[in-house]
Amino acid sequence: MTQTNAAxxxxxxxxxxxxxxxxxxxxxxxxxxxAHVIDILPRxxxxxxxxxxxxxxxxxxxxxxxxxxxxxxxxxKQIEPFGPTYHFNEMVQTLESLGTxxxxxxxxxxxxxxxxxxxxxxVAAGGGSFQPKKPPIPHIESFxxxxxxxxxRRMEDFRDKxxxxxxGGDSALDWTLxxxxxxRSLTLVHRRDVFRAAPHSVSAMQELVKEGKISFxxxxxxxxxxxxxxxxxxxxxxxxxxxxxxxxxxxxxxFGLTMKLGPVAEWGLQLNENLIPVDTEKFETSHPGIFAVxxxxxxxxxxxxxxxxxxxxxLAAQKAHRYIYPEKxxxxxxxxxxxxxxxxxxxx
Amino acid sequence: MVKMxxxxxxxxxxxxxxxxxxxxxxxxxxxxHGQARSVEGEVGSTVMETARRNDIPEIAAECGGACACATxxxxxxxxxxxxxGKASQMEEDMLDFAFDVKPNSRLxxxxxxRPELDGLTVTTPAQQG
Numbered sequence: 001m002t003q004t005n006a007a008x009x010x011x012x013x014x015x016x017x018x019x020x021x022x023x024x025x026x027x028x029x030x031x032x033x034x035a036h037v038i039d040i041l042p043r044x045x046x047x048x049x050x051x052x053x054x055x056x057x058x059x060x061x062x063x064x065x066x067x068x069x070x071x072x073x074x075x076x077k078q079i080e081p082f083g084p085t086y087h088f089n090e091m092v093q094t095l096e097s098l099g100t101x102x103x104x105x106x107x108x109x110x111x112x113x114x115x116x117x118x119x120x121x122x123v124a125a126g127g128g129s130f131q132p133k134k135p136p137i138p139h140i141e142s143f144x145x146x147x148x149x150x151x152x153r154r155m156e157d158f159r160d161k162x163x164x165x166x167x168g169g170d171s172a173l174d175w176t177l178x179x180x181x182x183x184r185s186l187t188l189v190h191r192r193d194v195f196r197a198a199p200h201s202v203s204a205m206q207e208l209v210k211e212g213k214i215s216f217x218x219x220x221x222x223x224x225x226x227x228x229x230x231x232x233x234x235x236x237x238x239x240x241x242x243x244x245x246x247x248x249x250x251x252x253x254x255f256g257l258t259m260k261l262g263p264v265a266e267w268g269l270q271l272n273e274n275l276i277p278v279d280t281e282k283f284e285t286s287h288p289g290i291f292a293v294x295x296x297x298x299x300x301x302x303x304x305x306x307x308x309x310x311x312x313x314x315l316a317a318q319k320a321h322r323y324i325y326p327e328k329x330x331x332x333x334x335x336x337x338x339x340x341x342x343x344x345x346x347x348x
Numbered sequence: 349m350v351k352m353x354x355x356x357x358x359x360x361x362x363x364x365x366x367x368x369x370x371x372x373x374x375x376x377x378x379x380x381h382g383q384a385r386s387v388e389g390e391v392g393s394t395v396m397e398t399a400r401r402n403d404i405p406e407i408a409a410e411c412g413g414a415c416a417c418a419t420x421x422x423x424x425x426x427x428x429x430x431x432x433g434k435a436s437q438m439e440e441d442m443l444d445f446a447f448d449v450k451p452n453s454r455l456x457x458x459x460x461x462r463p464e465l466d467g468l469t470v471t472t473p474a475q476q477g
Contacts, residue, residue, distance in 0.1 A: 055414050196441045256445035
């Protein structure tokens with residue numbers, strides 16, 4: 001992760017690069033408001049690209065059928081003229097209010113060490129952040145960060161360790177292949193002898209098993225043993241039900257991602273069943289200058305539809321304009337007829 | 349988007365399909381503590397949608413039925429495994445993301461309710477996500 005000490009000054013920070021966050025860039029951009037977009041995922045699209053990139057969506061107005069990935073790609077193209085800056089693989093950790101109700105100002109920090117100064121914040125965090133699924137191993141939290149990892153930050157952390165990797169997808173197989181040379185021992189555990197991972201990774205893994213360089217076990221890890229965060233062993237329960245303790249000082253479970261509300265809950269916003277209540281005129285939260293659009297907000301009659309998120313972004317942008325350009329009168333214009341808007345879109 | 353559509357679906361299923369076959373069946377969900385809840389399921393909808401419409405606990409269904417998240421994992425009662433059918437390859441792949449997968453594991457968004465599933469019993473695991 002990059003460490004940036006100088007704060008980034010911007011009009012707006014948008015939390016979440018799903019469809020609602022991306023289209024907010026468009027509506028804000030038409031009003032000359034510059035945005036930085038932060039997302040925990042490595043790419044734009046949110047649930048659209050993470051959960052159903054290839055699945056068709058039928059309820060986007062004007063697009064009878066579009067896949068999650070196509071919609072994301074189109075949105076990215078649509079907002080390109082406004083030059084948003086993306087910060088992927090980063091989670092917004094803190095949101096601090098520095099201004100007043102009339103002149104809001106915020107300081108935002110991410111888990112990658114970046115700091116932003118923004119006049120307005122748009123929370124478009126959907127169902128929260130996508131985070132690794134944690135297997136039901138008792139006390140697994142007490143080993144996280146020391147022995148249990150859901151991603152590899154530094155290969156050196158695995159040198160000369162007894163590594164156990166659980167899963168059958170690309171993450172599990174890629175790390176099996178990458179960590180085998182540095183690990184003291186490596187055991188791959190999966191529930192079946194079928195792998196979703198790329199075929200060449202699977203054959204490379206099977207080759208290592210044949211050569212006796214790693215072992216592959218059918219089953220699951222049910223217990224972690226050790227003290228003070230340092231694992232020494234893991235209980236492997238085979239598909240035959242037989243349990244066995246195997247040496248394990250590094251455990252990497254790969255069970256995909258799940259949505260958790262995450263740090264949003266700690267930003268001092270009023271929450272209702274993990275959703276952020278907003279008004280339906282400006283889609284502003286209980287805190288002036290912080291807006292919430294898309295699946296994360298709540299108001300009477302709310303429908304968690306992508307099209308609702310688009311509408312909400314358009315209205316939030318109007319109020320954001322009043323905070324950012326308090327002296328300017330906002331003139332309502334159409335992209336079809338306004339040469340001014342067309343200039344911003346780079347089409348005139 | 350897909351996530352909140354369960355209520356709307358209830359409206360869609362209101363129409364009576366012709367032919368006289370039953371349009372409603374009984375589905376029983378047993379939670380990880382052993383508590384059973386029997387509810388009515390509409391033929392043509394899925395077991396997951398039935399669970400969500402009836403506020404059945406321990407079914408997260410994060411992706412809303414796209415077979416993309418493995419958080420509607422259930423164990424099909426042994427008596428029903430044959431009638432409920434086997435998981436497709438896509439569903440099997442997705443079951444890799446579920447915990448404590450057993451031979452009778454299914455993702456219940458992929459079980460479409462048919463009249464012969466009247467009485468279907470499934471058990472939910474303690475942890476989905």
